[in-house]
Amino acid sequence: MTNSIAEFEGADCIFIIGSNTTVAHPLIATRIYRAKKNGAKIIVADPRRVHISEVADVYVQQKMGTDVALINGIMNVILEAGWHDQAFIDERTEDFEKFRKVVAAFPPEKAAEVCGVSADDIRAIAEIYGRADKASLVYCMGITQHTTGVDNVKSLANLAMLTGNLGKESCGVNPLRGQNNVQGACDMGGLPNVFTAYQPVTSSAAAEKFARAWGVESLSTMVGMTIPAMLEGLEGGTVKAMYVLGENPVVSDPDVNHVKKALEKAELLVVQDIFLTATAELADVVLPGVSFAEKDGTFSNTERRVSRVRQAVTPAGEARQDWWIIQEISRRFGYAMDYASPQAIFDEMTTLTPSYGGMTYERLEGDGLQWPCPTSDHPGTRFLHKDKVARGKGLFHAIAYQPPAEVVDAEYPLWLSTGRVFAHYHTGTMTRNSPTLDAEIEEGFLELSAEDATQLGIADGEWVTLSSRRGSIEVRAMVTKRISVGSVFMPFHFIESCANVVTNPAHDPICKIPELKVCAVRVEKSARTS
Amino acid sequence: MGAPINYRTVLTTCTYCGCGCNFFLEVLDGKVIGTIPCKTSPVNEGKLCIKGWNVHEFVQHEKRLKTPLLRKNGKLEEVSWDEALDFTATRLRQIKESSGPDSIGFLTSAKVTNEENYLLQKFARAAVGTNNIDHCARL
Numbered sequence: 001m002t003n004s005i006a007e008f009e010g011a012d013c014i015f016i017i018g019s020n021t022t023v024a025h026p027l028i029a030t031r032i033y034r035a036k037k038n039g040a041k042i043i044v045a046d047p048r049r050v051h052i053s054e055v056a057d058v059y060v061q062q063k064m065g066t067d068v069a070l071i072n073g074i075m076n077v078i079l080e081a082g083w084h085d086q087a088f089i090d091e092r093t094e095d096f097e098k099f100r101k102v103v104a105a106f107p108p109e110k111a112a113e114v115c116g117v118s119a120d121d122i123r124a125i126a127e128i129y130g131r132a133d134k135a136s137l138v139y140c141m142g143i144t145q146h147t148t149g150v151d152n153v154k155s156l157a158n159l160a161m162l163t164g165n166l167g168k169e170s171c172g173v174n175p176l177r178g179q180n181n182v183q184g185a186c187d188m189g190g191l192p193n194v195f196t197a198y199q200p201v202t203s204s205a206a207a208e209k210f211a212r213a214w215g216v217e218s219l220s221t222m223v224g225m226t227i228p229a230m231l232e233g234l235e236g237g238t239v240k241a242m243y244v245l246g247e248n249p250v251v252s253d254p255d256v257n258h259v260k261k262a263l264e265k266a267e268l269l270v271v272q273d274i275f276l277t278a279t280a281e282l283a284d285v286v287l288p289g290v291s292f293a294e295k296d297g298t299f300s301n302t303e304r305r306v307s308r309v310r311q312a313v314t315p316a317g318e319a320r321q322d323w324w325i326i327q328e329i330s331r332r333f334g335y336a337m338d339y340a341s342p343q344a345i346f347d348e349m350t351t352l353t354p355s356y357g358g359m360t361y362e363r364l365e366g367d368g369l370q371w372p373c374p375t376s377d378h379p380g381t382r383f384l385h386k387d388k389v390a391r392g393k394g395l396f397h398a399i400a401y402q403p404p405a406e407v408v409d410a411e412y413p414l415w416l417s418t419g420r421v422f423a424h425y426h427t428g429t430m431t432r433n434s435p436t437l438d439a440e441i442e443e444g445f446l447e448l449s450a451e452d453a454t455q456l457g458i459a460d461g462e463w464v465t466l467s468s469r470r471g472s473i474e475v476r477a478m479v480t481k482r483i484s485v486g487s488v489f490m491p492f493h494f495i496e497s498c499a500n501v502v503t504n505p506a507h508d509p510i511c512k513i514p515e516l517k518v519c520a521v522r523v524e525k526s527a528r529t530s
Numbered sequence: 531m532g533a534p535i536n537y538r539t540v541l542t543t544c545t546y547c548g549c550g551c552n553f554f555l556e557v558l559d560g561k562v563i564g565t566i567p568c569k570t571s572p573v574n575e576g577k578l579c580i581k582g583w584n585v586h587e588f589v590q591h592e593k594r595l596k597t598p599l600l601r602k603n604g605k606l607e608e609v610s611w612d613e614a615l616d617f618t619a620t621r622l623r624q625i626k627e628s629s630g631p632d633s634i635g636f637l638t639s640a641k642v643t644n645e646e647n648y649l650l651q652k653f654a655r656a657a658v659g660t661n662n663i664d665h666c667a668r669l
Binding site for chain 1: 573622623644
């Protein structure tokens, strides 16, 4: 997030697009409710009538995978009406002209044809967002999990820059990070192209700095593989071994039948986890790590706040600290590591990571610290891009609409999107082993509209077969008004009705995110009755 | 009079979503029995969602992995830590030597701590010599 969670309360307008906020980020939804109470206008755009839309001043149901068209339409109206912030554009951005031309050619009527939102609604959104003093954008994986994920995000950045809603309190571009420490995993260099704090592996200066600190002659300056590339490598035989720490790709990744086949080809599969997940079942060696309640360390949340994690109980059985396991493997592998505690690791990390440079466990007591926090007297940063955009000038991108990788046809006539439910988390490793939560929702379901249900002869609660070009699953139907005619939705938490058997692994060419939010499917009545 | 109960609360950060709510885990005689939201937390200000209120339930669940497992004759069998760690390190070393560092891939985790993420990417880059490290940021 460019801004902070508490700042939502001070916004005049919050535009939520592709975020099921109440379900996936409940305590951020609380702030949005407070903002509403304080007088903020709330706009929600989502192909599914998510719960937060109940408080929206304007709710629109765009067709799946048409976000660029919707946003370009909104920006067209803003430019036409003169609600853009010319001073901000002139002083703090570049490449505005190219962008303006693309948007100028995309009036709301044209946008409406693509995204299914009426031109009047597009004008209403443009007016509320464009005229607000402090307008905040909130998005989540409804925006990113597309083959045009990067285009979608850049379009939102365009919208914020166009209206000068960047670098000040209670506005900005605010992606809600899904996992508790996905921000931290990225910050720590858990990506194939960067060391900590996004220092590129291709930079010889960065590689030399880390090589020196880590006591090795040199480090690879070649960008490594992303998850999809590793899976392809396993299939093609170039990747022989996988070490999986606390992830469950056999349930979480698109086209899981294919994922499973790839992992089965590994000569060595190491899985370190707290439960015997579907991925661990395939492993050659399973290393029992510990849960958050059994360890010390830090997590970095969606607003870049680094907070302490403290050990409350001793590890289950023979389970060992995850850092200890890595250190022991490294030692036996032939590379010495000798940390006495997570704190010792943190202290080394901060010397190599400018945005965490001023942090110590002592300073994290209390409220934690938000990065960038480069020096020991720096108070941390509530919002980014103050006075000046971090890269120098904010870069406008001219982006034209492109359809999803797979579109509906006679054989697969319905659009499928996947997502989350309030009681469960990701692949269910933790929540499905929590009796209270599992009792709330015990099995998967497929949401479909009453119209489609009638046409297919399916009643609420009946079993259906859901098929795509990747595979088929059996799941119970849930007839609901949340979803529009022609679309279906299902949660991906439940391995018994594993949504990711059918999802499309097609991914964004730049960031490699899979198109989990849209693919073409067929629904048929199943013979199964229980 | 029986033995005095041993009750403690430990302030920590939630393991579920990216909000990063703070709460106290309640520990009674070594068991995690509940959560109390932290009123002074800048994130959740004394509130929690249903997942946060019940986050203690899986921690000491009977199905937790408690021993290292190694596949022998097609089946995962319980082994000692020494055997599991030696096997892992030896196999990684052999594969690096026979097929090169880039034949090994690492998935680090959005669920583990910063310290653990830092350490795994250090192991991948400094010890194994590959940048093949990624995680579920996109899922």
